[in-house]
Amino acid sequence: MTYQAPYKDMQLLVAQAYQQHGLDKLESLEGFDTDLANAVMEEAAKFASGVLAPLNQIGDVQGCRFEEGKVITPDGWKDAYRQFSESGWIGLALPETFGGQGLPKYIAQPVNEMWLSANLAFVMFQALAQGGSEILLKFASESLQARYLPNIVSGAWSVAMALTEPNAGSDLGALTTKALAQDDGTYKIKGQKIFITYGDHDLTDNIAHLVMARTPDAPAGSRGISLFIVPKYRVNPDGSIGGFNDVCCTGIEHKMGLHGSPTCSISYGEKDECVGELVGELNQGLMAMFVLMNEARLSCGLQGVALGELGYQSALEYAKERTQGTNEKGERVAIIEHPDVKRMLLDMRSETFALRSLGYQIAAQIDLADSNQNTALHARIALLTPIFKAFATERANVMAGQVVQVFGGMGFVEETGVAQIMRDARITTIYEGTTGIQARDLLMRKVRGDQGLALKALLCEIDDQAAKVEANSALSKTAEEIRHVVVKIRSLLDKALLGQEEDSLLGVSVPFLDAMGTLCCAWQLMNTVVLADDDIDDGYYQNLIAMVQFYGAFRLPTAMAALQTVESKSLGLQEYVF
Amino acid sequence: MTYQAPYKDMQLLVAQAYQQHGLDKLESLEGFDTDLANAVMEEAAKFASGVLAPLNQIGDVQGCRFEEGKVITPDGWKDAYRQFSESGWIGLALPETFGGQGLPKYIAQPVNEMWLSANLAFVMFQALAQGGSEILLKFASESLQARYLPNIVSGAWSVAMALTEPNAGSDLGALTTKALAQDDGTYKIKGQKIFITYGDHDLTDNIAHLVMARTPDAPAGSRGISLFIVPKYRVNPDGSIGGFNDVCCTGIEHKMGLHGSPTCSISYGEKDECVGELVGELNQGLMAMFVLMNEARLSCGLQGVALGELGYQSALEYAKERTQGTNEKGERVAIIEHPDVKRMLLDMRSETFALRSLGYQIAAQIDLADSNQNTALHARIALLTPIFKAFATERANVMAGQVVQVFGGMGFVEETGVAQIMRDARITTIYEGTTGIQARDLLMRKVRGDQGLALKALLCEIDDQAAKVEANSALSKTAEEIRHVVVKIRSLLDKALLGQEEDSLLGVSVPFLDAMGTLCCAWQLMNTVVLADDDIDDGYYQNLIAMVQFYGAFRLPTAMAALQTVESKSLGLQEYVF
Known part of the structure; x- marks a missing residue:
């Protein structure tokens, strides 16, 4: 592999x-x-x-x-x-x-x-x-x-982000790590953090920890969080490395996947010798975190694309080689000849392709936005970010499961290597904000925040393109289906999305995100065909069309189903008593 | 936990x-x-x-x-x-x-x-x-x-099933293990088998292997397979244990899950000293296998239910204890208060409950069928078996993923224990016939085999019950939805299911199975409410109703989506060239 x-x-x-x-x-x-x-x-x-x-x-x-306090x-x-x-x-x-x-x-x-x-x-x-x-x-x-x-840019030092504490995961406002101002303008840092990726390792001479902490008089909750840079070894004024800064790794997690990436627990200032410097303003740590978060969410969505691709390549190679069963002539065939195996492969292929396209589009939009104050553009990026993060990673998990399925019993055997993809993928829907948190962000901030303006603009763009290609007989069925989904979302907008009581809306937030993700993927596949030269290379172009058709037939109907759930206003969910 | x-x-x-x-x-x-x-x-x-x-x-x-040739x-x-x-x-x-x-x-x-x-x-x-x-x-x-x-019944000896070979997994017809008749009526067995659950272990004094093999003059393919009983230690005429029977474990698999269950490679007759006795007639091994298969498929479906329940219990307990985020009053709340977490829990709860009900119904029908030659009853069991096997295990995988999701970062840490559920569940959609094989069995044998007779009878029963409860205002929405699904399947029956060309039909076989599974679950939940006393205990009964509503709102729409895919005749799938 x-x-x-x-x-x-x-x-x-x-x-x-x-x-x-x-x-x-x-x-x-x-x-x-x-x-x-x-x-x-x-x-x-x-x-x-x-x-x-x-x-x-x-x-x-x-x-x-983890040996003698060090990560190897x-x-x-x-x-x-x-x-x-x-x-x-x-x-x-x-x-x-x-x-x-x-x-x-x-x-x-x-x-x-x-x-x-x-x-x-x-x-x-x-x-x-x-x-x-x-x-x-x-x-x-x-x-x-x-x-x-x-x-950092040269890679001489690495960066670690120290946010999570045992009782403050998704809820950063609950964190308790302390920062005490010193006379020289620096801060003494003291606290325990967990789940710090590359919080300690043996790859670089120093590690710059960005630590979220509270000063003694800070307001409660997330408005009282400040950001500090806390190096493992102190940094002299000339940038050279000084003495140990009392940043101790106390252990690493034994995780389901990502075994090669150390997930560290770090104790800052056990001996009261941990010094940090404030980054930005006091109590404005969350603002810095938002910058990081958007960056991290897009990167995390890209992990979904990347794992989908890796899995697809593995499954395709295996499916072409492994023979099992016979065709009508009684000849043994490679399992890719079995329609259901082919279905799983094309599912991975088209979804990964579509998600990749969505991610590349967002990246290009960010480049554009860097020199452009167009609010619609910024709103578009903000709208697509939670969709991309959550949907790409959720689908990566489904795809990783399909990879194992294509491999059959061999997929369950660790030596084959594809079980790792599934184990690695599992965290991607959790870190950098769970799928539920992305779905809440999408609905409460990105849709309700501007009264549906950015969403409406996106729907217009998708609908316009679908309308244009509806006459193209190869794409017409999918285009028509895309337009139905757009109509359905529009019909839900005022009552179900903007008007609904918060709790029942949040109950259908992930189905709504699923519908948006599926719609965006169908749109991206269609967009690719529209923009592509039909003479790129005959087979490749024909395959692009087949992917649009396949996605329309196999995946797009689930968007309508999810929207029907959105319409249900969480029927049964609020009534059930656990 | x-x-x-x-x-x-x-x-x-x-x-x-x-x-x-x-x-x-x-x-x-x-x-x-x-x-x-x-x-x-x-x-x-x-x-x-x-x-x-x-x-x-x-x-x-x-x-x-695996140490010194032995499994511990x-x-x-x-x-x-x-x-x-x-x-x-x-x-x-x-x-x-x-x-x-x-x-x-x-x-x-x-x-x-x-x-x-x-x-x-x-x-x-x-x-x-x-x-x-x-x-x-x-x-x-x-x-x-x-x-x-x-x-065997007392547990003094265990049983192992030796079917799979490196080149014969789902395709048993390809197996090559040899059986050579001896003068005394026994057979010398020689061959290599893999993936044998409890093929070797230290729990019993003897292990009775049921081995699929071919005699030298047997027809090619699955019609030339015979079944032999091959003990690890020979069995004397009086039932006592004799000498070693040349049944050697050559290794165990390092698997993603089910670590406690030894999955063995076994070499039979390395020294030409392995003796087996024929079970049943020569070349009729597949018949015996069918008996085993049905048994195993129902048991495997039940594994799905069991893992769903285990996961649900773990997730519920954690969601009630773990606090994160606040309510409107600014108080920290248990995560079960977050509507999206509650959604995942109720999803697991209702699906597990419905699948359990389906499995128990099939078990009762088998008891009935044991003393009843009613062909409709036998056909019903045959129809439901692949649905139950595949759908329960597919959903178990989804649920196991949800369990980890509810646990968040802690779910990814192995010590928590829920990652194990997900790893264990992964094989259930593969062994005893993959989901694709169940879906093929459902469509080609169980639906096409009797020209849709058993399917029509099932749809009638579901529809009749839904029609009866449609007036019940608490159940009416779900009942109505159930009837729509029934109408849709009926509309597909002649053209899409019975009439379609095999390859394009098999491309949508898993979506069809999904639709049937979802419909059956909705039906079972409805059935439970219909049969239950409304005074069992007030909260419990109300929860049963809420589950029907929830399933109707959150899960049943996916059945319609899957049927739309069935209707598509695999658009795009056959056109794509890998």
Whole structure:
């Protein structure tokens, strides 16, 4: 089982997103065109297949070890990290000022997808470096930036995000880690955090922890949270590394998946010797967190795409090789000849493709929004973010299950390697905000927040395109179905979505998100065909059309079903007493 | 996390199945009434919670070991097995002639459910003993029965089923293990088998392997398979144990789940010293396998119910204890107060309840069919079997995922114990015939085989009941929805189901099975309310109604969606070229 970047798909979708959002006309992106994108992707593909993918199963089997207070990563991790950072991949989309390459998101997106497919557990430090840097760029003082950013961008130091505490998971407002102001302007940090990805490891000389904590006089709840940068080893004024900063790893979790990624419990200031510096304003930590969260959610959605792709490749290869059963002539056939196996493969193929397209479109929109104050554009990104995060990861879980199913009994045997995909995928619908939290965000903030404005605009765009292709006989059935879904959502908007009492609405929030996700995927598949040249390569184009048809026939009906549930106003749910 | 048998639900559903199928009027079941059923269930519940459940996680963590050619079960397994067999649980539903207790299926069903919830990996020998005994009772000579059955029924010896070979999984016709007739009427067996549950272990003195093999002149394919009984140690004419029979375990699988259940590779006759005896007629092995298969499929469906229940109990307990977020008054609340968490819990609750009901009904129908040649009844059981097997196990996988989701990050941590449910559940849609194979069986044999007769009869029964309760305002919405689904299936019957070309039909076979499963669950929930006294206990009855409403609102629409897919004739699937 070896991962190969789906280069043809990526190239097509990157080019489409680039064109469709007019990035070619953007001054700020001069020089960052699709030729560059293709060159970068080609290099990344080699690295992903050659260096990262071979370590994926090793990481799963060995896992990280916790010995004498230290985390030891699996064999090969250190060397791969050195190659990864030396090749400049960490700073790919970070500013050139601090040593990065300043590439736009639309190019970083396919590259990140490759890392995530090849070795999700390994590469989790990458999103942390990216998100951490963006926080520092936005909120930290120049002095902090100067001392930290060059080291983070180069990969010399890694970043850890310390949010969760045993009693404060999704509910950050409940956290209790303390920050006590010192005379020199720094803070003494004291508290216990859990579930910190790469909170400790042996890959870098230092680790910059971004820690959420409270000062003694802070308001209760989430309005009293401040953000601190807390290095494992203190950082001297000149940026060099000083003494130990009383940041102790107390253990790592024994998890169902992602064995190669250390999930640490950290004790800050056990000996009252842990010093942090404030990032941004006091009690404004949540603002920084929102920056990180959006970043992290999009990255997490991309994990769904990446695991879907990895699973699909594995299942396809196996289904072509494994013979079982016979055809009408009595000849043994590969299991891909069995219609139900083919159905599972095309389900994975079309869903992954559609989700990839959605993610690339969002990335391109973010590039556009960076130099554009258009509120509709910002609202569109905000609307699509929870859908992409939750739907891509939920579907990745379903797809990972299908991969095992295609492998049959062999899939249940760990050595085969596909069980790992399923185990790894399981956390993606939980971290960075559970599916339920994304669904609440979608309905309460993104739909109700603007009285449905952004949603209506999205529906218009989808409907307009569907109306245009309805006459195209190959796409007409799916286009028609898409328009039905749009009509249905519109009919629910005033009464069910905007008008309904909160509790009964939240009971159907995940079905609503499912419907939106399914609609968006159908739209993306249709969009791809509309934008594609019909002479790309005959078979490929025909397959794009077949995917639109398949998605319309096999997946889109579930959107209508989910909307019927939305319409039910949680019938039975509120009546039941546990 | 401790499993407690859902005694109230079980008692209700057992009594309903007993009454509804007129088992009270059956002479052959005299003395086996619901009072006895309740007494047996009460004892079983204690054993399940007290002895088996505490070993479940131990089995997962330790797993079985393979050392020096021998399989060693986890700590506590041996003692639990001794207690289990000494208490007579193995022979519960086996004939009194051979030392069993001869209990009907309708009583064995809830008892088996308890074992499967409490410790699925441990108790897999039970279904093997049951299925193996039924094969011997039906096909074996008196001499074989006399030597083997008393030992199997008492639990002194266990049973193993040796079907699969590396190149013959779902496709038994491809197997190559050889059987060579000897002058004394026995056969020399030679071949390699894999995936043999409890193929070797340290719980009993002997293991009776039922081995599928071919004689040299046997026809190719599945018509040339014969069944042999091959003990690990030879069995003397008086039933005592003789010398080693050249049955060697060559290894056990390292699996994603069911760690406590040894999945063995066995080499028969490495030294040409492996002797077997024919069971039934030459080349008729598949007939015996069909007996076993039906038995195994129902037992496997019940595993789905059992894992659903175990997961539901765990999730409910956690959701009541774990606080996170606040209510309108700003008070911290248990996460069960969040509507989306409540939705997941009620989803598990209602689905498990409905599937349990379906399984108990099938069990009662089998008891009825044992003394009844009514072809409609036999056809009904045959129709429901693949639906129950595939749908219960598919839903169990979805539910197990929901359990982890309710636990959030803690669910991903192995120590919590719920990840095990998900890992264990994963094989249930694969073994005893994959979901795709069940769906093919449903459509090609059970629906097309009698030109839709049994399906029509089922739809009539469901529709009649829905029509009757449509006026009941609490159930009316769901009843109406049920009738729509029935109408839709009827409309598809001639053209889409009976008339369609095989390949395009098989592409939508799993969606069709899904629709049937969902419809059957809605029907079972409705049926429960119809049969229940409305004064059982006020809250309980009201909850039954709420479950019908919830299922109608949240799950039944997916049946319509799946039927729309069936109607699509696999659009796009046949066009796509991999």
